[in-house]
Amino acid sequence: MFTGLSAFPLTPLDEDGIDEGAFTRLVARLATAGVDSIAPLGSTGSYAYLQRKERARLTRLAVEAAAGVPVMVGIGALRTKDVLANAADAQAAGASAVLLAPVSYQLLTDDEVLGLYTDVTAELSVPLCVYDNPTTTRFTFSDDLHAEIAQLPNVGAIKLPGPGAAERLPGLRGRVPETVALGVSGDWFAAEALAAGADVWFSVIGGLFPEAALAIVRREALDLEPLWALFRTYGGIRVIAAAAALRGFTGEPNLPRPLIPAPSAEVAAALDQVGL
Amino acid sequence: MFTGLSAFPLTPLDEDGIDEGAFTRLVARLATAGVDSIAPLGSTGSYAYLQRKERARLTRLAVEAAAGVPVMVGIGALRTKDVLANAADAQAAGASAVLLAPVSYQLLTDDEVLGLYTDVTAELSVPLCVYDNPTTTRFTFSDDLHAEIAQLPNVGAIKLPGPGAAERLPGLRGRVPETVALGVSGDWFAAEALAAGADVWFSVIGGLFPEAALAIVRREALDLEPLWALFRTYGGIRVIAAAAALRGFTGEPNLPRPLIPAPSAEVAAALDQVGL
Known part of the structure; x- marks a missing residue:
């Protein structure tokens, strides 16, 4: 499942609760667009801000809405x-993989x-993506630590940060098992990292505008720089939140x-400029 | 309450739960030693790792064990x-102040x-300490942001990080209301910051060895450098956790x-060396 486009949708919520209808529609739309996997409850999905019960429920909703497209959730x-x-909740809810950052x-x-x-990989029956x-x-x-963790059971992928990913990929490839996919986040680094051999792009923009992200995965020329400039200034989640509402x-x-x-x-000006 | 020594005890816990007996004894010992205030559920008290109900219960236990010494808790x-x-829980449990870091x-x-x-200061009836x-x-x-926040209702103190605190104090003093105390954390910076006019030392070591911290507040010469070296290497909480068990x-x-x-x-060698 760690190939091509892994799309990270927003979890729309306010102080009163989660808009489950909007969340489900966002996930279903990604499945229809043909993304390779869907990752609700990533950073863009605000996993860190949600309670355990909310996360379990959103995973169930996402798996249903994804209609067979593999779902990976942040734990x-x-x-x-x-x-x-x-x-345990993620696996019980039908997630195909889990994503773990050392929060x-x-x-x-x-150490x-x-x-x-x-501790965590010992308890899993689905693959884990190391979230760097x-x-x-x-x-x-460090690459040393990645190599060591990649030997643990059930490690299926590493999600590398964008800066330096393209340079880091070849060396890391030789140090992890062949079964461990290497992917990149930081949307504006994606084209470069994919060209350098990344297996998968863990994408924020792909969670809202999957067709544009799929075009980038296909190496079609697509200039989203006006959006990336806002990502760098405000952070991806704040830009995507504004775009989702707009x-x-x-x-x-x-x-x-x-x-x-x-x-x-x-955000409206940038979206208009890039035609999204 | 924002004066002298504010002692930050550990919350002893493991994967099965909190050792409430040990916690209560640590707090009571600080009250007996004559610290000016007690701050359970600070960083050293692992507030960020605890559930809401655990935090509310620990606050009640601490207020009782503190026997009249003001208690400040992290929210x-x-x-x-x-x-x-x-x-709301902290106030209902009898806390005299709350400590808030922008986690x-x-x-x-x-912004x-x-x-x-x-949002938070508008809902308080006890003073808040800004945790920088x-x-x-x-x-x-920035000093600009501290000055702006210090104007909000119920702000009673600012807990500055150790590095640069002594240099920062005089300028900041002129920019916050007289009712706002300025204090320092980062134990090995305490002596310097107190000499530079800090009102209060928010102390990790004071949460386990209050007499030593009180001596430093009284400006008695006390060389704890072997401990501070370990604080810098491992982080205060890891050193104090080892010391508490030892x-x-x-x-x-x-x-x-x-x-x-x-x-x-x-840690044992350092404790022996400094006579704690």
Whole structure:
């Protein structure tokens, strides 16, 4: 399942709850568009901001709406015991894979992160994608640590951060089992990383505009730079939240406070400019 | 209450639950030692790793064990709605103040952090201490933002990070209301910051060895550098967790996995060297 386009939809929510109808429609739309996998409850899906029960319910809804397209869900949490609980819930709800970032409050050490992945992979019956996201976790994976974790049972993929991914891929490829796919996030690095041999693009834009992302995976020339510029300024989730509301996919507000979407006017101008 | 020594005890816990007896004894010991305030559920108290109900219960236990010494508890969470719930619980449980860091998964903007403090301070009837901790929150407060937040109702103190605190204090003092105390964390910066006029030291070591911390507040010469070296290497919570077990204050393990205490032998040697 770790190939081509893995689309990361938003979880539309406000202070009163989750808009399950809008969420389900976003997921169904990705399946119809023909993405290779769907990853609700990624960073863009605000997994870190949701309760265990909400995450379990959204996984069930997503698996149903995905209509056979493999679903991968984020199971990250600050405590190992909560990660294990989320992993059990995800599998019970029919997820085809789980995504795990070493979420932190206290900055984590290499030994702690290795311990986390050791504990969690031992309990899995579906593949796990190692989520290397130094921006949100403040943890930097060395290639040595990736190579060590990739030997654990049930590790199926590594989601690399965009900056430096293209340069890092060839060396890492030789150090992980052939069964471990290497993918990239950070949308504006995708074209370069795919050209450098990435197996899969874990995509924020693909969660809302799957056709555009699929075109990039097919190596069609598509200039989304005006959007990437906003991603770099505001963060992908804030731009996609504004875009989702602008294009009628969700109501407003659609992010958990204190998060605030990117300025609507700027996002509208960029969307118009790139034809989305 | 924001004066002298504010002691931050550990919350001893393992994967099966919280050792409430050990927690209560740690708090009671601080009250007996004569600290100025007690801050369970700070970073050292693992507030970020605990559920809402656990935090509310620990607050009640701490207020009782503190026997009249003011108790401040951390109310931080990723979502504003959860911070508000923690704030209500803390007040209902008898906390004299609340401590709020802008905890993040998505990196927060200045506008989002200002919005968080605006929303939360509007609902309080006890003072709030702004918890400026860039290591765990990945958010850097400018002096401008501190000055703006300090104008909000119920802001009683700012807990500054150790690095640069002594240099920052004089400028910040002129920009916040007189009712807002300025304090420092990062134990090895405490002596310097107190000499530079900090009102209060928010202390990790003071949560386990209050007499030593009180001596530092009295400006008695006390060389704890061997411990501070370990704090810098492993992080204060990992050193204090090892020290608490070594000195019989808690069982083992006493931290939430994936966190791992500092190596016991190194901590034992440092404790022996400084006579604690």
